[in-house]
Every structure is written in C-alpha cells, then in structure tokens.
Amino acid sequence: MSHSLLAAAVILAQILLLLAMSFSIIRMVRGPRAQDRVLALDALYVNAMLLLLTIGIRSGSLLYVEAGLIIALLGFAGTVALSKFLMRGQVIE
Amino acid sequence: MSHLDALPPWAAILVAVFVMLGALFAFVGSLGLLRLKNFYQRVHAPTLGTTLGTFFMLAGSITCFSVLHGRPIFYEILIGVFLTLTTPITLMLLVRAALYRDREEGSADVPQAQLHE
Amino acid sequence: MIRRWLPYPILSALLLLIWLLLSQSVAPGTILLGALLGIALAKMFGLLRPPKAHLRNYPLLGRLFLRVVLDIFRSNLAVGRLILCRDRRVRSGFVAIPLQLTDRYGLAVLACIITSTPGTIWVSYDPSANILLIHVLDLVDEAGWTDTIKQRYERPLLEIFQ
Numbered sequence: 001m002s003h004s005l006l007a008a009a010v011i012l013a014q015i016l017l018l019l020a021m022s023f024s025i026i027r028m029v030r031g032p033r034a035q036d037r038v039l040a041l042d043a044l045y046v047n048a049m050l051l052l053l054t055i056g057i058r059s060g061s062l063l064y065v066e067a068g069l070i071i072a073l074l075g076f077a078g079t080v081a082l083s084k085f086l087m088r089g090q091v092i093e
Numbered sequence: 094m095s096h097l098d099a100l101p102p103w104a105a106i107l108v109a110v111f112v113m114l115g116a117l118f119a120f121v122g123s124l125g126l127l128r129l130k131n132f133y134q135r136v137h138a139p140t141l142g143t144t145l146g147t148f149f150m151l152a153g154s155i156t157c158f159s160v161l162h163g164r165p166i167f168y169e170i171l172i173g174v175f176l177t178l179t180t181p182i183t184l185m186l187l188v189r190a191a192l193y194r195d196r197e198e199g200s201a202d203v204p205q206a207q208l209h210e
Numbered sequence: 211m212i213r214r215w216l217p218y219p220i221l222s223a224l225l226l227l228i229w230l231l232l233s234q235s236v237a238p239g240t241i242l243l244g245a246l247l248g249i250a251l252a253k254m255f256g257l258l259r260p261p262k263a264h265l266r267n268y269p270l271l272g273r274l275f276l277r278v279v280l281d282i283f284r285s286n287l288a289v290g291r292l293i294l295c296r297d298r299r300v301r302s303g304f305v306a307i308p309l310q311l312t313d314r315y316g317l318a319v320l321a322c323i324i325t326s327t328p329g330t331i332w333v334s335y336d337p338s339a340n341i342l343l344i345h346v347l348d349l350v351d352e353a354g355w356t357d358t359i360k361q362r363y364e365r366p367l368l369e370i371f372q
Contacts, residue, residue, distance in 0.1 A: 002103075002109075003105050005105065006105040006106070006108055010109070010112055012113065012116070013116035016116040017116050017119060017120070020116075021123070023124060026127060027127055035187060035191040035194065039126070039187060040126060042183060043142060046143050047119055049147075049172070050119050050147065053169075054112060054116070056154065057108065057112065057157050060161065062158060062166070065169050072175050073179075076175070079183040080182065083186035084186065084190075086187075086193075087189065087194075129293070129300065130300070133302065133304075136331055137328055137330075138328075140326065141286055168231040168234055171228065174228075177326060181321060188333050189334060204306070
C-alpha cells in the first residue's frame with residue numbers, strides 16, 4: 001500500500017517537474033527581453049537538477065545525485081557569465 | 094521498483110510526502126515565471142524552487158538512501174549548500190544587469206541612478 | 211607557527227568537511243588529502259588579502275539563522291499563494307532603505323538574507339550615501355518593509371559585525 005503510494009508520488013512529482021521545465025522553456029522562448037531568458041534558463045537547470053534527484057530515488061542509484069551536484073555548479077557558472085555579458089557586452093574583461 | 098520495496102512503510106510515506114512537496118514548490122515557482130507581469134516580479138518566482146523545493150527534495154533523497162543503505166548518507170546536503178551560496182549571487186547579478194539595461198534605455202519603471210554614483 | 215600554516219582555521223575545517231562528504235569516506239588517506247587541500251586553499255584565499263571580519267556574539271548569529279530559515283519558510287508560502295491566486299492585483303515596487311550597517315561582511319550577509327527570501331530581492335547598494343535599494347513583490351506599505359528589514363535583520367547584524 002505505502003509502496004504503491006510512493007511509486008505514484010514519485011511519478012506525479014516527475015510530471016510536475018516536467019511541467020515546471022516546460023514553463024521555463026516557454027518563458028525562455030517568449031522572452032520578451034534577454035534578462036527574462038537568462039532567468040528562465042536559471043530556473044530550467046534548477047528544475048532539471050530536482051528531476052535528476054527524483055530519477056535517482058526511482059532507480060536507487062546515488063550517481064544521479066552527483067550529476068545533480070555538477071548541474072548545480074555548472075548552471076551557476078553559466079548564469080553568472082550570461083549576466084555579466086548582459087551588463088557589459090563581454091564575459092571576461 | 095524492486096529496491097523501493099525494501100523501504101519500511103513509514104519511510105516510504107515520508108519520502109513520498111517530501112518528494113511531492115518539493116516538486117510542488119518547484120512547480121509553483123515556475124508557474125510564477127510564466128504568470129507574473131514584468132521582469133522584476135518574475136525574479137522572485139524561481140527562489141521558491143531553489144529554497145523550499147530543493148530542501149524538501151533533498152530531505153526525501155536523504156531519507157530514501159539512508160534507510161535503503163542502512164547508514165546515514167547525507168552528501169546530498171552539498172547540493173543545498175552550493176545552491177544557497179550561489180542563488181543569491183546569480184539573482185543579484187541578473188537584477189543589476191537588468192537595472193543597468195533599463196536605465197541605459199531611460200525606462201520610466203525603474204528608479205534612476207543617484208547623481209553621485 | 212600555527213597562524214602561519216593555518217591562517218583561516220574555520221575555512222580549512224569546512225573545506226576538509228566538504229572533501230570528506232564528496233568522497234564519502236573517513237579513511238586516513240582521504241583525511242590527509244582533504245587536510246592538505248584545506249590548508250593549501252586557505253593559504254591561497256589569504257593571497258587575496260581579504261579584509262578582517264570581527265565576529266561577535268555567536269549565539270545571536272545562531273538565533274538570526276533560525277529566524278531567517280523561518281522567514282524563508284513563511285515567505286515561500288506567501289509568494290506561492292500570490293502566484294496561485296490569479297485575480298489578485300500584485301502591487302510590487304522598489305523600496306529605498308537608508309542603512310546604518312557599513313561592515314562589508316555584514317552587508318554581504320544581509321544581501322544573501324534578502325535575496326534568498328522569496329518576495330524580496332537586493333537590487334543595488336550605494337556605498338557613498340549608504341542607501342540600499344530592494345525590490346518587493348508584495349508591496350503593501352513601504353514604511354512597513356523599511357521597518358522590517360531594519361528591525362529584523364539589520365539590528366542583529368549591527369551587533370554581530372560592528
């Protein structure tokens with residue numbers, strides 16, 4: 001009983017996270033300005049990281065957690081570089 | 094889903110609740126990204142996913158793996174530590190970039206720069 | 211001697227802890243490598259010549275941390291409700307707050323607190339006039355927000371860092 005509940009909850013959570021990712025993709029496509037797109041990209045990778053955690057719970061493998069860790073770090077670097085680009089027009093000065 | 098059957102019922106229910114709550118907060122945050130009117134309002138929305146969304150999801154993951162392996166596994170906490178350290182920096186940089194761009198264009202919606210800046 | 215090799219003991223200890231968590235073991239070799247890494251990275255951090263932080267009143271720091279966690283929880287629910295209720299007109303805007311806090315570490319902590327709480331975000335800070343500009347999602351009254359920031363966060367930070 002409780003295990004089918006858990007299975008249903010994980011699948012429902014994955015559907016919710018996929019919807020969240022598609023919302024951020026819609027915002028990324030619609031814009032209207034560059035800062036909106038960067039913000040949507042930031043939200044997209046956080047949602048992807050959470051989705052990886054649920055996949056990890058479903059498959060019972062800790063490797064997904066490490067993948068999530070890497071996504072969190074690389075996403076940070078990407079967003080910082082993009083914000084810097086928006087401010088100055090170049091990444092490294 | 095054979096490995097999840099090894100979880101005792103209390104842990105299964107706890108993990109289910111945590112995972113659902115985490116996904117729900119992330120979902121509401123992204124919904125806000127879609128619904129709110131302008132950029133400065135939208136900036137607030139993804140913080141839901143990075144604070145409580147991540148918190149509950151990590152709690153679920155830690156409970157699940159600790160009970161499954163029979164020893165405390167909490168290096169998922171590092172994800173939380175990195176996210177809490179990095180999210181304010183990215184958001185502040187992004188808002189400053191947006192403010193700079195809006196001021197350059199002379200937008201009326203943002204406060205203008207002080208004279209001595 | 212100890213100060214020369216361990217200029218930032220807390221930073222070194224935290225780096226060692228992160229290393230142990232990442233490699234998920236407490237074998238002697240891992241501890242040795244982590245300790246070497248912690249010491250070397252802390253010495254490199256010293257090359258940046260960071261200004262000295264004067265931390266006082268550690269119990270207050272703990273209380274402030276608990277208060278911030280509670281506030282993050284509450285404002286998550288508030289912002290979630292604001293997003294889900296479609297018909298409500300959201301009034302948001304910028305608030306300028308004159309600050310007393312000038313310590314750089316205190317300001318950094320204040321920035322992290324304000325930004326990681328959903329509903330408020332740190333926009334810019336003018337060091338010459340000491341005025342902070344924040345953006346608030348649910349701006350009901352400006353004076354109330356100024357008061358909240360100053361009483362709840364700035365006062366304890368003043369006691370801790372200055």
